[in-house]
């Protein structure tokens with residue numbers, strides 16, 4: 001990728017669709033392709049780049065010099081903001097959940113690849129307790145950040161706002177109209193909203209929730225107006241955000257071995273697990289063509305594996 005700021009943000013990335021060949025697909029006579037958004041950039045992976053693009057262009061238009069956003073210590077969005085922000089010429093500030101991480105920043109950076117990469121790209125951190133993190137969008141807290149760092153363009157946690165959805169509309173191309181189903185992992189719902197707003201009439205969109213809760217449908221409905229041809233699968237979150245079990249880890253490792261495609265445990269692994277479960281349960285008719293969006297998230301595996309190793313559990317093979 002060309003890293004000059006203009007070509008990064010003024011161009012439209014088209015990522016390739018890679019067909020997956022596995023016996024179960026042949027048996028059910030279903031074709032599965034994966035859109036390799038994960039290959040856009042090792043750290044600004046997939047949907048996070050799409051979500052940032054028009055926000056950073058807007059920040060430029062407003063003549064802002066800095067970007068501020070929020071996230072957890074392993075957040076794909078935080079590191080993507082640091083990297084993309086730097087490429088586009090902004091200072092970046094990250095409000096990070098967990099005040100204990102700020103007590104010994106050197107040690108934190110040594111152990112946390114996500115924050116390390118963000119810091120290497122110039123991001124400055126402000127660590128807050130879990131209680132304070134819940135009030136991070138309050139007027140008082142934002143004022144405090146402005147006093148500390150000066151003026152900035154604010155991007156919400158997870159990066160979802162209407163400009164993010166405009167960016168996610170660029171994931172699909174005209175050629176993708178040959179697919180019957182478009183599948184995506186769902187966190188805050190921004191990515192799937194962009195997909196729903198860009199699919200053709202004959203296409204159905206299926207979201208696989210990465211977290212528990214019923215609020216997502218309303219969130220998505222705020223962003224999608226006409227199209228009603230979408231649904232959410234709520235049975236594949238494995239207990240909630242960043243929750244997992246050994247079956248999921250085994251699935252990710254097996255998928256990697258058989259297809260050479262790396263999935264992440266928070267989002268894309270759960271989606272793919274869900275797609276194959278629906279396939280086994282005959283939810284897709286013969287002749288169906290599925291396009292699954294690989295939204296990225298690979299950068300988070302290192303931190304996830306540290307957690308698995310410390311518990312003496314099976315890790316994700318890289």
Ligand SMILES: *Cc1c(COP(=O)(O)O)cnc(C)c1O
Pocket residue numbers: 046047048076077158160185186187188189190191192264267268295296297298
């Ligand atoms: C953030 C993220 C998602 C979820 O995207 P939303 O727009 O928040 O729904 C899916 N996959 C990966 C890899 C992500 O980092």
